[in-house]
Amino acid sequence: MTTHTDYRPAPVAKAVLLGGILTGAVIVVGALMLTDPMTYLGFDDHEREHIRAGAEFPELEIDADELADARRNFAGDTNLELLDEELDKLFDTAIDMNKAQFGDDVREVERTGIQLLEKLGYRANDVVVATGPKGFQVAADPLFENCQLGLDELLGAIRAGELELAEAIDAPPDEQFEAYRRYCGDLLPLLVNRNIIDENAEFTHPDAMALIDVFQRYRWVHYMIGDKYPLHMMLSPTELEVFFRWRIEDPNAFSPEQRHQFLQDALPYLPSEYPAPLAEARIDASTLDDDDEILQRFDQLVDQHPDEPLFEAVRDNLR
Numbered sequence: 001m002t003t004h005t006d007y008r009p010a011p012v013a014k015a016v017l018l019g020g021i022l023t024g025a026v027i028v029v030g031a032l033m034l035t036d037p038m039t040y041l042g043f044d045d046h047e048r049e050h051i052r053a054g055a056e057f058p059e060l061e062i063d064a065d066e067l068a069d070a071r072r073n074f075a076g077d078t079n080l081e082l083l084d085e086e087l088d089k090l091f092d093t094a095i096d097m098n099k100a101q102f103g104d105d106v107r108e109v110e111r112t113g114i115q116l117l118e119k120l121g122y123r124a125n126d127v128v129v130a131t132g133p134k135g136f137q138v139a140a141d142p143l144f145e146n147c148q149l150g151l152d153e154l155l156g157a158i159r160a161g162e163l164e165l166a167e168a169i170d171a172p173p174d175e176q177f178e179a180y181r182r183y184c185g186d187l188l189p190l191l192v193n194r195n196i197i198d199e200n201a202e203f204t205h206p207d208a209m210a211l212i213d214v215f216q217r218y219r220w221v222h223y224m225i226g227d228k229y230p231l232h233m234m235l236s237p238t239e240l241e242v243f244f245r246w247r248i249e250d251p252n253a254f255s256p257e258q259r260h261q262f263l264q265d266a267l268p269y270l271p272s273e274y275p276a277p278l279a280e281a282r283i284d285a286s287t288l289d290d291d292d293e294i295l296q297r298f299d300q301l302v303d304q305h306p307d308e309p310l311f312e313a314v315r316d317n318l319r
Contacts, residue, residue, distance in 0.1 A: 043313065050275065051313045055285040055294050057249035062207035062242055067214065071138060074236035078135035083127060087139060090123040094143060098185030102171050117223070124224040133229040137217045143183055144216055148209060150179030151187065158201035165192075165201055187216070195252040204252070214242050232269055240269045248279055251286045259283045277305055278314065294318070 043051065049058040080087065097116040103109045128136045154177050157163040163172065169189050172180060180187075191197040196212060198204050205211055221234040231240060244266035248259050263279055270276075281301040285294045298315040305311050 047310050050310060051317050054318050055282060057282055060245050060249060062210040064210040067210060067238055070236040070238035075135040075138040078131050080139055083130050086126045090127050091143060093120050093123050095182045099181055101186035102181060120224060128225050133225060133233040136225060137221050140220055144213060146179055146183040150183050154180045155201045165199060211246060214239050218243050244270055256283050256287050275310060277301060278311055
């Protein structure tokens with residue numbers, strides 16, 4: 001009886017077997033090259049995402065847990081119990097300012113807002129002396145968490161037909177939506193304007209709440225202590241990457257001119273491997289309707305950067 005260990009194929013069978021193996025290998029390799037030509041060009045997974053995305057940006061995926069971990073590691077140890085009185089004063093002033101954003105008298109709203117913003121600056125200085133710039137936004141976690149709860153409540157009412165979007169934008173009822181007014185202020189119009197929330201009060205981004213959280217934290221540090229510290233001392237690298245990628249890559253949030261400027265502003269904060277010239281080409285492509293013109297823009301990109309195989313691969317994937 002022939003066993004697996006002493007089996008030897010006959011010459012003809014061996015030839016057929018070898019031919020089948022070679023043919024199968026060619027088919028497999030060909031299929032791989034057709035479906036994933038980057039496999040044999042030394043591109044990593046991140047680069048392959050860029051290649052597959054073509055003239056558009058890869059989807060911005062935001063991991064809320066990863067953001068929270070990055071934020072805690074960035075802030076380090078901060079004993080907030082020693083700041084109870086200072087934080088209470090800061091939060092009370094922030095809540096007063098949020099509530100003051102709702103009013104019929106525009107001039108009064110502006111006048112009150114300027115006064116409270118100045119007061120907030122003093123309160124923020126008292127806190128940041130103890131927390132440092134890295135721990136300042138973490139100290140305000142209760143405000144951000146309550147804002148998310150208030151925003152959820154407001155959006156839920158709109159989706160249920162209990163409130164019109166226009167009314168929610170202008171002046172949501174005080175008693176029913178007190179949490180939103182206290183902890184978010186006039187946030188909803190900004191989110192609608194930046195197309196994070198659509199006309200049906202639905203999120204347009206799969207990780208919208210995490211994006212809103214980063215957006216709110218940026219606004220907090222920018223207005224509170226942004227005149228004293230650079231961004232990289234106030235937000236973690238992970239948060240900065242999310243924030244700037246959103247501003248650069250979302251064609252529905254900002255104009256092409258704004259996105260080009262954001263890209264230049266973001267270069268000191270983005271990871272070194274971020275393909276800025278490719279981002280420039282994609283922003284330009286978002287303004288073009290003709291496929292040939294889009295391809296010409298990527299031809300130009302390759303001509304300007306002949307030593308960048310990633311750019312060439314993106315261009316070739318468009319053909």
